Amino acid sequence: MNRLILCLLFFAFVSTASAQFDANYDESKVPEFKLPDPLKMFNGKKIRNSKKWEKNRCPELLNFFTENVYGEVPGELAISSVQILEQSENALNGKAIRKQVDLVFKNHGKTLDFTVLIYLPKSVEKAPLFVGYNFYGNHTITEDVEVIISGSWARNNPSFGIINNQLTEQSRGVRTNRWCVDKIIDAGFGLATIYYGEVDPDKDDFSDGIHPLFYIDDQQQPAANEWGSIAAWSWGLSRAMDYFERDNAIDESKVVVFGHSRLGKTALWAGASDERFAGVISNEPGCGGAALSKRRFGETVWRINNSFPHWFCKNFRNYSKNEEALPVDQHELIALIAPRPVYIASAEEDRWSDPKGEFLGALYATPVFELYGKKGIEQTEMPGVNQPIQNTVAYHIRTGEHDVTEFDWEQYIKWAQKFIH
Template sequence: MNKLIFCLLFFAFLSNASAQFDANYDESKVPEFKLPDPLKTFNGKKIRNSKKWESRRRPELLNFFTQNMYGEVPGKLEISSVDIQEERKSALNGKAVRKQVDLVFKNHGKTLDFTILIYLPKTEESVPLFVGYNFFGNHTITEDVDVVISEAWARNNPSFGIINNQLTEQSRGVRTNRWCVDKIIDAGFGLAVIYYGEVDPDKDDFSDGIHPLFYIDDQQQPAANEWGSIAAWSWGLSRAMDYFERDEDIDESKVVVFGHSRLGKTALWAGASDERFAGVISNNSGCGGAALSKRRFGETVWRINNSFPHWFCKNFRNYIKNEEALPVDQHELIALIAPRPVYIASAEEDKWSDPKGEFLSALYATPVYNLYGKKGIQQTEMPELNQPVQNTVAYHIRTGEHDVTAFDWEQYIKWAQKFIQ
């Protein structure tokens, strides 16, 4: 009998655990919640103009997100050296210039470097630029055989020929569909990409990547309020921006940071924390990115911190199954980018990323943009599929799944041509 009771209790436990892993995709089960007002300070004072936003509200919001979600970078570290691996004046069938640039960092006896692959249209003028991370190496975004294959750790993906956590030639060009390099160059923009694993390998291990360069004494991992991987990847984007300011071929005043999925979360945080970026594009970024946390739809604060405990600072775990206690939400992350342009994009089949929650964040960030006389999202209902709303705050939801498509890039380019000035 004791064995029977034990078995019943054990299966009940498994059933309950399984239920906890089930994501909610039913709007009727979204809990009631009240969003914090981006134009009201934590102590209840109303913000009525951009000057007060910048002096009072923006700093306290930025500090909260830093200390309780993404984590603080524990110090400053400048580029130790820049190594131009190669520069070719006639790439992509003669229409572009290609550069492969190594940025090297040294601190506390440790060294880290990462490579920026840059394509620029052939012109005598400095050009605007999209910059973003890729998931499986710079060589995956193009079939260009001269792009160097990274030796950094990578997540295994046998379909791409990635085994034993090592990138290989077999994966060259497997993600060309996500980057539309020719469309970008033809539109007069440059493109810079970085393999995110070179800045911080995407695993729950803070013994490699950029973190150890900042450790003090016998420190083994970041403190509870210090940076997780998303903030580390954002840090890397800012260091790339340091380089762009030196490169005369790039117009550093017109650099747009782009990211998809977890790297969309990264792009939003980079744009919020580094005001040098002229614009931000978040593609299917979901929980911890553009989607409202309080909706508990699709991926949740609990799930993301359990599945990827290294992405955020440990303090964020205080809000696991406790989203109602958050004094902020992701619409205020988007508001931190104001008055610079921001584009939030969703996909119809990507319920995990909560398209409605992403749209609502763009909508409820709009009052802050209005302080600057900028136009945001004015309609309260989501737009029709494949019908973008393109203002300073832009949004679209397209047909399809969690991915980056040619349709997405066509909208981003059109929007950037109008709003990145």
Template sequence: MKRILFYILITYPICMATAQFEPNYDETKVPKFEASDLLTTFDGKKVNDTSGWENTRRPELYHFFEEQVYGKVPGKLDSLSFEVVEGSTEALGGKAIRKQIEVDMFKNGKSLSFHILLYLPNNGKASPIFLGYNFYGNHTITDDSNVIISNAWAMDNEDFGISDNTLTKASRGVRTHRWAIEKIIDGGFGLATIYYGEVDPDKNDFSDGLHRLFYEEGQTNPKADEWGSIAAWAFGMSRALDYLETDSDVDAHRVISFGHSRLGKAALWAGASDQRFAAVISNNSGCGGAALSKRKFGETVGRINARFPHWFSDTFTAYNDNEEALAIDQHGLLAQIAPRPLYVASAEDDQWADPRGEYLSAHYVTPVYQLYGKKGLARTKMPQTGSPVHHTVAYHIRTGKHDVTEYDWEQYISWAKKFVAKEE
């Protein structure tokens, strides 16, 4: 009885908050709006060339998202160290090299560690890399018994054998279907992945993740305009890239920021914040990711802030049920990636993430890419399901639900071979 009462007390505020912001799945209820012109500054000046984009428009858009959506990183680390704690040249039956790297971050006399699981083609060449987070631990993406099991906090999942917020060998390999490791290796790419809970546990508690390293004396939460979890995860991706730049088996100039769902949001912000990433892939990233907020379709700004108050900065709550007040929509985030290759992908049954809003957002960045002579998505009409469009800005929508599938990876590998691994 006490347990039931406790559950009610904990979930009641969340249920009440989210009830105020019901999702919309009716296109006829999408409000009329115009997507802001990416090539006109906030004070009305027209941008006509790459210099104007890079020196004026891009910075002002970046600062908007930093100050109003994802939050500022409050400083720099004092130091950073790397250690390869395990490795083999006989992974995947000998076709791959496996490395497990501990990354240690230090600030204000405090530290935090996370682990990179890295698979590379065993071909003696420096390999381009897909870098992305996983949801339940590095050991869940493969059946490889040598992969270390994290001791970080994890969301309970009965189907995966995770209870008491503790990862065990019971969950080894439960997410192999999301990571086409052998296809990636066979395609000439490496894969680097990190359990996101090691960088910042996915809960509304800023006491045990990356944020605490930066706190001033007596501080227990980020300030209103400071980073939430998405920005912290993006920061962790950049620190992983710091390591990859030291590894001679990695082509560090061709590291692709990849992410699914909330981690797709993090991948986009990582690519916007750190131009060392060669390309960015957003898989079903939805609200606060690739999808246009002003469509108010599927998950809305108010609903995401009520359900996941730790993901964004507190300043983002000013747009709860007030998306029309946004000075720029999410196409302004996608435009931060230009002129680097960008891939946005959706799923037909994932209406929560608003596939049409994801596509339109990618479409609206086309004028920015055209400044660089790059090809975007010229048509406002979405491509048919299963008919990917592979330009510098790429898009596909597949059948199925909110997930990462073998079909998705086949598209990413094919596209990356053309636009990332080789010169266009």
């Protein structure tokens, strides 16, 4: 009898614990919360113009996100050397220039390098550019057989021919649907992409990637306020920007940073922390990206810090199941990009990323853009599916799942042609 009671108690405990960890997809269960005002200082003072925003509120918010969410880069490190691994004036059936550029970094006796694949339209003398990371290697975004396969660690994906954490020829072109290279080139834009695993492998292990180049003495992992992987990937995008400023074929004043999912979170942080990016596109970034953390809908701070503890700095764990204590939310991250244009996108079936929370992030960032006379999200209700709002702050929700589609790129290109000056 005692054994039966113990078993029942055990299953009741497991059931309760499991329920606590289940994602909430019910709007009626979203907790009540007070959203912080991006135009009010932590001390309560109101911000009334762009000069006060830039002098007082922007640095205050940027510092909080740096110290408590993404983590601080513990120093500076310039490109040690640049090597053109391969170049062609006759790529993509003759309409593009292709470059594969290796950026090398050295510090404390350690070396890291990553390769930037660049396509530029031959029809444009100094091209505007989209830049973003890919998940499975530069060779996956195109059928182009000249694109080099990375030798870096990769997450296993047998359907892509990736086993033993090694990228292979079998995965060439498997993600062409996510990049629409021809449409980008035909629109007069260039495209640059980097395999994110070359900058920092996406695993809870700070023994490889860029982090060890900054370690001091016997340090084994970042300090509590130092960078997780998202900040490391953002750092890599800024170093790519350092190179773009040297390349006479690229208009460095018109570089738009793009990312999807965790790399959408990365694009937002890169744009917020590096003003050289002319615009930001964040595709379905979810929690820690554009979605409001305080909604606790779909992916949450607790879930993300437990499933991917390496993405954010350790200080962010203070807000796991404690979002009400956050003095900021993600609309203020988006606001840090002002007055530069920013595009947030959702997918109807991607509830994990919380489309409504992503929309609200864009909506509540809008007052900061309005300080500069820029137009943001003016309607308080989400737009219809496949009906984009294209202003300086742009948003759409499309049909489908967590992905990047041709529809997405068509909107991004149209928006960039209008707002990237």
